[in-house]
Amino acid sequence: MAAQRFDVIIMGSGLVGLTLGIGLSRHGVTCAVIDPADPETTLAPAFDGRVSSISSASWKLFQAIGIADRLEGKGCPIERIWVSDGLQPGALDFAPPEDDDMPMGIMFENRETRLALSGAAAAAEHLTLFQPDRAVRIDRSLDGVEVELQSGARLSGSLLVGAEGRGSPTREGAGITVAKWQYDHVAMVTAIHHEVNHANTAYEIFYPGGPFALLPMQPGAGAPDSQPYRSAVVWTVSRRQVEGMMALGERGWLAEAQKRIGGFLGGISLAGPRFSYPLGYHRASRITDTRLALAGDAAHGIHPIAGQGVNLGFRDVAALIEVIVDGMRLGLEPGDAQLLTRYQRWRSLDTLSVTIAMDGLVRLFDVPGRVPSLIRRAGLAAVQKSGPLKNRFMAEARGESGALPRLLTGEMV
Numbered sequence: 158m159a160a161q162r163f164d165v166i167i168m169g170s171g172l173v174g175l176t177l178g179i180g181l182s183r184h185g186v187t188c189a190v191i192d193p194a195d196p197e198t199t200l201a202p203a204f205d206g207r208v209s210s211i212s213s214a215s216w217k218l219f220q221a222i223g224i225a226d227r228l229e230g231k232g233c234p235i236e237r238i239w240v241s242d243g244l245q246p247g248a249l250d251f252a253p254p255e256d257d258d259m260p261m262g263i264m265f266e267n268r269e270t271r272l273a274l275s276g277a278a279a280a281a282e283h284l285t286l287f288q289p290d291r292a293v294r295i296d297r298s299l300d301g302v303e304v305e306l307q308s309g310a311r312l313s314g315s316l317l318v319g320a321e322g323r324g325s326p327t328r329e330g331a332g333i334t335v336a337k338w339q340y341d342h343v344a345m346v347t348a349i350h351h352e353v354n355h356a357n358t359a360y361e362i363f364y365p366g367g368p369f370a371l372l373p374m375q376p377g378a379g380a381p382d383s384q385p386y387r388s389a390v391v392w393t394v395s396r397r398q399v400e401g402m403m404a405l406g407e408r409g410w411l412a413e414a415q416k417r418i419g420g421f422l423g424g425i426s427l428a429g430p431r432f433s434y435p436l437g438y439h440r441a442s443r444i445t446d447t448r449l450a451l452a453g454d455a456a457h458g459i460h461p462i463a464g465q466g467v468n469l470g471f472r473d474v475a476a477l478i479e480v481i482v483d484g485m486r487l488g489l490e491p492g493d494a495q496l497l498t499r500y501q502r503w504r505s506l507d508t509l510s511v512t513i514a515m516d517g518l519v520r521l522f523d524v525p526g527r528v529p530s531l532i533r534r535a536g537l538a539a540v541q542k543s544g545p546l547k548n549r550f551m552a553e554a555r556g557e558s559g560a561l562p563r564l565l566t567g568e569m570v
């Protein structure tokens with residue numbers, strides 16, 4: 158059987174791989190997306206209890222490549238971000254100026270995003286999905302890429318993209334080393350119904366044991382009449398504690414959560430199952446090789462405290478599409494070494510600065526005691542008073558810092 162020919166072959170149809178495929182297809186670049194996971198499982202309600210904040214820059218990418226329409230009305234805008242050291246006074250409060258109607262991000266259940274991507278992928282003209290299927294042989298050479306799938310299909314392409322998440326076999330196969338460490342932290346993730354309106358505010362409350370984040374969501378089905386509002390909880394605890402916390406019954410767990418919240422949302426109840434995720438940091442030493450580019454968690458993974466992980470992946474996507482489309486217009490192939498060098502340069506500084514900033518933030522707030530707490534509160538108060546510093550933090554939250562690819566400003570390449 159003759160090999161089917163594609164410009165780009167993408168391994169992994171997670172949030173990053175599929176967005177890349179849809180964006181490339183929108184620009185007339187043909188691509189194959191391969192993933193062994195069965196969509197019946199990955200699109201089921203119980204698969205992933207996570208929610209992700211889609212930054213305003215990522216939202217512009219979604220608008221430009223036709224994904225946003227499928228998510229319209231399903232997310233909750235973040236209009237304010239509140240950062241505090243425990244429940245102490247002296248919080249940092251970000252809100253855009255009144256004449257700026259763009260939220261800092263929009264909270265979506267990962268499942269909604271997956272459904273929207275899956276619909277957009279099915280409608281994409283130049284995208285072929287091989288799922289569930291897996292590569293049994295991959296050959297990369299200076300001339301191109303060849304992939305053989307378990308189903309027997311044979312594919313050839315100009316560029317291979319590894320977007321298989323943190324354990325990326327493509328990255329391992331290329332011998333790319335990874336700097337990584339596990340935090341002493343595990344994230345407990347769920348959603349709660351509550352009595353008092355969240356007013357579209359994301360709360361990041363830092364405790365020495367780990368940060369406690371409340372992220373606003375649209376009201377959900379099955380809410381008690383007295384608790385019509387809903388927020389996602391990302392509660393980070395130490396490894397030692399997590400087993401005991403997850404073993405707590407619903408009432409006990411909610412009582413512990415309420416201690417961290419300090420009652421400002423009124424009465425609370427669980428709005429979904431509880432999941433737990435061990436947290437780690439990793440960063441590939443390089444994100445390209447012969448006819449290969451890495452994107453998303455295959456290239457880097459950060460602490461979820463500021464909800465930036467997948468947005469960093471979408472920045473990879475926007476940059477890679479721009480590099481490929483610009484290059485093809487000049488008559489170059491997508492896997493051309495010059496294009497890959499441009500992608501590597503463009504992304505490495507950005508991912509390094511974001512990953513270091515997130516790691517520093519987590520460590521800074523992890524130091525127990527009164528004096529570190531006083532210093533942190535003084536720092537928060539200083540940022541609160543400084544216009545330029547606050548604007549810088551807000552631009553980070555919106556994903557608008559650094560040399561932005563055109564798609565992140567809402568323009569097609």
Ligand SMILES: Cc1cc2nc3c(=O)[nH]c(=O)nc-3n(C[C@H](O)[C@H](O)[C@H](O)COP(=O)(O)OP(=O)(O)OC[C@H]3O[C@@H](n4cnc5c(N)ncnc54)[C@H](O)[C@@H]3O)c2cc1C
Pocket residue numbers: 168169170171172173174191192193194207208209210291292320321322323326344346391434452453454455461463464465466467468469470
């Ligand atoms: C607790 C927690 C909370 C988070 N909260 C946020 C948040 O609020 N905001 C945010 O931006 N980010 C958040 N993140 C991070 C975010 O979830 C990840 O950055 C994002 O899912 C990465 O997407 P990805 O497509 O790169 O990888 P993944 O989502 O891991 O997808 C990888 C895909 O590759 C497939 N695959 C695996 N092996 C193979 C193979 N051999 N061949 C082909 N395909 C393969 C998998 O089936 C999967 O579909 C959070 C993470 C955690 C743990």
